[in-house]
Amino acid sequence: MEVGLIGAGNMARALARGWAEPLLFTDGGSGRARALAAEVGGEVASSNAELAERCRLVVLCHKPAQTEQVAGEIGDRTLMLISVLAGVTLERLRAAYPAAEVVRVMPNTAVEVRQGVICLASEGDARTDGGGAEGGDLAALARSRFERVGKVVDVPERLMELATAISGVAPAYLALVAEAQVEAAVGHRVPLELARQLVAGGLAGSAALLAARGMDTLGVRTEVASPGGVTVRGLAALESAGVRRAFDEAMDAVVGKQGVSSDGEDGS
Numbered sequence: 001m002e003v004g005l006i007g008a009g010n011m012a013r014a015l016a017r018g019w020a021e022p023l024l025f026t027d028g029g030s031g032r033a034r035a036l037a038a039e040v041g042g043e044v045a046s047s048n049a050e051l052a053e054r055c056r057l058v059v060l061c062h063k064p065a066q067t068e069q070v071a072g073e074i075g076d077r078t079l080m081l082i083s084v085l086a087g088v089t090l091e092r093l094r095a096a097y098p099a100a101e102v103v104r105v106m107p108n109t110a111v112e113v114r115q116g117v118i119c120l121a122s123e124g125d126a127r128t129d130g131g132g133a134e135g136g137d138l139a140a141l142a143r144s145r146f147e148r149v150g151k152v153v154d155v156p157e158r159l160m161e162l163a164t165a166i167s168g169v170a171p172a173y174l175a176l177v178a179e180a181q182v183e184a185a186v187g188h189r190v191p192l193e194l195a196r197q198l199v200a201g202g203l204a205g206s207a208a209l210l211a212a213r214g215m216d217t218l219g220v221r222t223e224v225a226s227p228g229g230v231t232v233r234g235l236a237a238l239e240s241a242g243v244r245r246a247f248d249e250a251m252d253a254v255v256g257k258q259g260v261s262s263d264g265e266d267g268s
């Protein structure tokens with residue numbers, strides 16, 4: 001077994017489904033590791049120590065607050081580690097795993113359908129003095145593994161928390177936006193399934209259009225919103241309801257007013 005996932009929750013499941021290969025799993029006792037291994041293939045290790053013993057590459061998918069406890073279970077092994085833990089800095093990871101090479105990534109759950117965004121803390125930040133291969137090699141390994149499940153974007157480590165607050169949270173935010181639009185449609189007596197189909201299609205097509213236009217949001221908006229038309233009225237209603245302020249406040253809520261979170265202990 002080449003790759004092991006410590007933690008078998010939402011992010012581990014999304015990654016395992018996206019990678020679709022046999023993996024080794026552990027959990028904190030819930031049995032989710034067994035369910036995941038049964039679904040995607042692979043096995044459950046009896047402990048984190050056994051997992052680390054058997055795997056060339058270990059992906060940390062537990063909660064940020066469990067960092068030191070899990071590191072204590074694994075001990076001083078020479079390891080290649082990839083962390084998805086929100087708010088856990090490379091410095092903290094290196095202190096917890098003094099003999100390991102570490103790379104930090106921040107995926108979102110769209111990795112499950114191989115359309116994730118995966119922020120990779122810049123290679124310059126990767127450890128180069130650990131055991132095994134050079135840090136750059138681990139970063140390259142992480143890059144090629146995560147490119148299989150989405151778009152990898154290099155991000156300086158100091159911006160990782162902000163990146164989390166943009167792409168990490170995106171599936172949740174857009175699910176909320178979609179839900180609100182479906183509810184508004186149903187409130188106007190549109191059948192639920194039809195509303196869901198139209199909202200899902202609208203989101204997917206609009207995302208592709210924005211990407212194709214290099215995120216020319218104004219251009220895409222004005223092409224739909226002809227003067228005096230219905231879209232102009234809808235956009236004005238969204239503006240006056242405070243959609244921009246809502247996203248501003250959400251950003252503040254995640255990273256704080258200063259731009260970076262103070263502890264990141266809540267994970268994502």
Ligand SMILES: NC(=O)c1ccc[n+]([C@@H]2O[C@H](COP(=O)([O-])OP(=O)(O)OC[C@H]3O[C@@H](n4cnc5c(N)ncnc54)[C@H](OP(=O)(O)O)[C@@H]3O)[C@@H](O)[C@H]2O)c1
Pocket residue numbers: 006007008009010011012026027028029030031032033048060061062063064066069070084085086087106107108109168266267268
């Ligand atoms: N969810 C996201 O969208 C997202 C996005 C980016 C990054 N992340 C990061 O991904 C990590 C996991 O988040 P999540 O949403 O997947 O959380 P989650 O669903 O709560 O899963 C956490 C997993 O860790 C397991 N665990 C707890 N203690 C453990 C231990 N000592 N040894 C092994 N496994 C242990 C839990 O076990 P049980 O099943 O037994 O409870 C559970 O399977 C977090 O660090 C978060 O910051 C998440």
